[in-house]
Amino acid sequence: MAPSTVLRIAARQFRATSRFAAVPTFRASAIRAYSSESHEETFEEFTSRYEKEFDSVQDVFELQRNLNNAFAYDLVPAPSVIVAALKAARRVNDYPTAVRIFEGIKAKVENKGQYEQYLQELAPLKEELGITLKEDLFPESK
Secondary structure: OOOOHHHHHHHHHHHHHHHHOOOOOOOOOOOOOOOOEEEEEHHHHHHHHHHHHHOOOOOHHHHHHHHHHHOOOOOOOOOOHHHHHHHHHOOOOOOHHHHHHHHHHHHHOOOOOHHHHHHHHHHHHHHHHHOOOOHHOHHHHH
């Protein structure tokens, strides 16, 4: 028999038996036990952890994964974390991600004043790396 014929027969048998047979239910027998003590990370611990993460980045995938994780928290990363991320983007030669880091900051801050403070703090590094922001290229899209 041809493989496609075997598949059709198997599919018909499955449909025929599944209409009348009870569908088996699976129950999890193992329950994962978590510690009752949960450690909440302080902002300083978060900052040092991500500085180390970005310092050890070796490729674009790692850089973008770490950025996604850092920006997923309900906080704006410290300027030192952003500096480490921008240097990592330069190290792996990923200019678009460097520009997107600034867009991520703009999305995370509460107001335009905070964004301006980040820009002012990061201006020397931005100039050193030659990063042009989206709002500099397209002023009307602010």
